[in-house]
Amino acid sequence: MYRFLTTPRWWGINIFVLLAIPFCIFMGTWQLGRFEDRVDSHQEAEARRPGPDAGAGGTKAAPLDELLPVTKETSGRHATASGRYGEQFLVPGRELDGRTGSYVLTLLRTDGGKALPVVRGWLPEGGRPPLPPAGEVTVTGALQASENSGTKGVHAAGGLPEGQVGMISAASLVNLVPGDVYDAWVTLTDAPSGLTPVPAAAAEGTGLDLKAFQNLGYTGEWFAFVGFVLFMWFRLFRREAEAARDAALGLAPEPSPAAGARQPSRAPDTQEPSAAAQPSQP
Incomplete structure (x- = not known):
């Protein structure tokens, strides 16, 4: 009854199923692992988030140069720098608490001569930014990696007026100010009067963003493919088995003649010649 399973067609179907199921399970497990890695990195970043006076793990703020370059481990830690x-x-x-405004970005000329971008706070639309303090200052703020075109800094392409920048990065500032610029920035914990402190953002690749939930969605899709492959195999198997059973019981329908086939023509009937047509006898 199941001899059809040994046909070349079913050999091909079975081999495809045996290869497709492990592949889908592997891809689904891999996508699930990617999601779990993002969750773990997000939790680690939250655990490293410093308080007002501390860096990661409760340690005091560290000098800026000790935390560079910015990595997932140093992003968000409190750094200190001195200059003017x-x-x-x-x-x-830039949005904050559902409102749109601007970051007030001031360059700190460090003692080494290199400029450090410092976000002193968030300013609502129509507000006037306060002037920075004069003289030597020491700032403490959460360290952040430079923005790129894939982050919020996408406004640079729109052609901004003088005194505005679209991204907080050395690439966008190097042509606006003399000297070198740090490829990082800090956001102050205590903003001056008239500004709202800007919270430190999670390091890229550590937050539960859209990509993280895309990984979770892909996980469900790959496991759904496993169910679909099994369903289609069972459906084909049942149809073939029913056809084989009907054939064994003699219940398979006979093939109907093809449409348009020529029917055999009947031989014309031979008629006896009529008496009138017969020749008269002398």
Whole structure:
């Protein structure tokens, strides 16, 4: 009854199923692992989030140069730097607590001569940014990696007026100010009057963003493919088995003649010649 399983067609079907199921399980497990890695990194980043006076793990703020370059481990830690405030810019189109405004970005000329971008706070639309303090200052803030075109800093492509920048990065500032610029920035914990402190953002690849939940969605899709492959195999198997059973019982329908086939023509009937047509006898 199941001899059809040994046909070349079913050999191909079975081999495909045996290869497809482990592949789908592997891909689903891999996507689930990617999601779990993002969850773990997010939890670690939250655990490293410093308080007002501490860096990761409760340690005191560290000098800026000790935390560079910015990594997943150092992002969000509190860094200290000394110098004099210089050029100031607005970074428009930044949301905070559901409102749109601008970051007030001031460059700190460190003792080494290199400029450190410092976000002193968030300014609501229509507000006037306060001037930075004069003289030597020491700032403490959460360390952040430079933005790129894949983050919020996408406003640079729109052509901003003078005194505004679209991204907080050395690439966007190097042509606006003299000297070198750190490829990182800090956001102050205590903002001056008129500004709202900007919370430190999670390091790229550590937050539960859309990509993390895409991994979770792909996990469900791959395991759904396993069920679909099994369903289709069982459906084909049942149909073939029913056809084989009907054939064994003699219940298989006979093939109907093809449409348009020529029917055999009947031989014309031979008729006896009529008496009138017969020749008369002498």
